Amino acid sequence: MAGGQSEVIGQSRGAWWAWWISVLLLLATMLNYMDRQALSVMSTRITDELRITNEQYGDLEFGFGVAFAAGSLVFGAIADRWSVRWLYPGVLLAWSAMGVLTAWCSSFESLLWCRVLLGFFESGHWPCALRTTKTIQAGSQRLMGNSILQSGGALGAIVTPLLVLAMVGGSERVGAWRFPFQVIGSLGVVWGVIWLCSVRREDLPAASESGAAAGGSAEHWLLECLYSRRFWALVPVVMVLNITWQLIRAWLPKFLQQGRGATESAALYFNSLYFVAADVGCLAAGAGALYLSSRGLSTHRARLRVFGICATLTALAVLASVLPLGWALYGVLLLVAAGSLGLFPCYYSMSQDLSSRNMGKAAGVLSAVGWLTASPLQKVFGFVVDRTGRFDEGLAIVGLAPLLGFVCLLVIWREPEPVSVRGSGK
16 A cells, blocks of 8 residues: 655644644544543443443443444545545534433433444544544654544543542432533534634645545555555554453443442542553653654654553553552553553554555544454453453453554564555556
8 A cells, every 4th residue: 555655735834733733633532532431430320220231331332333333434435535624523523412412311222322323423533533644744743643642532531530520429319420421522512613713624635635645546445455465464453452442441440340349439530540541651652653763763663662562561451350459450550551552653653654545444444343343342241241250351361462463563564565556556
């Protein structure tokens, strides 16, 4: 596939504007995770009130993930044809509306529908965000921009439990969990206004309108993926990244409360701290890659080294699975957090090297693969917990997964790759 050497259109607005847009992307990711994480943060309270089993809770995550996979394909294709100036706020407002509607759910079935639609529309965030950073930044700066983008997920996960504690606290009132969904979902309107005031149509043209896409053939985008060694290197990578991040994200509060006996408030406070560490790891990954590049390493070798370090940290989940509640457990989980989110900017930077014209489609296919792999495991994870009452073995397995992805990158990825490939039409 064509590498990521296309013209950086947005640089005509100046470096300050590009970094300001990166901040807006961070905030969009933050809202994306706040709407998503609200269920996990209040999972014990919601499942008790609506009488939902752990296996059914896994079904909620499964439905969200399958819808996210389907949406990744849809919005990945749309992002390559339409300007993300309008597409981006459109999908953000749509998923925000689904978050607000969750507050009126009264059964497992209604909650499932809201999660499915939330997942479908939330998937549109990533092709829009990745096409934006690809358009406005280049080289190692793009990897740092991806770190800023992804760190918004950690910030959202940090803020959500604190916001829930502020609004719900120790209230035992039936339905106390509903108000946070209304507040969090409503924040999307503010972001949409700021985005439209900050971005002009010519700043983020559709791929078909940009010079970077000249000569591309939309009809051959699937062949462009299939004949790309780099694409196949990223398939196992996106699978293991999603398994690790999504399962720990969804089950951490329950692991601490039901698996280790922590109180709800202690689990929620640590949940915020966990994502502080994840945010630090994400930003450190981008900064580390920038530093290694400045020392003479190629962009890919720098991000590969960072990926290996992060995968090693994530594997410490094996140790966390055998530790009792206490400071040692908390400390190890913080290292796992830093490693698991630090993997993502490296992966995003690699995925942006796949194609200029068809990046959205390629990223959409990879995202769908990742979610379709991780989502069924949510149900399996819940099934095992219901039958055994233990979270430990599952935590250890998902923590080891990124090491497999690192091995695949070492074996499959090749650099440099020819610009023209069979069947790509380029």
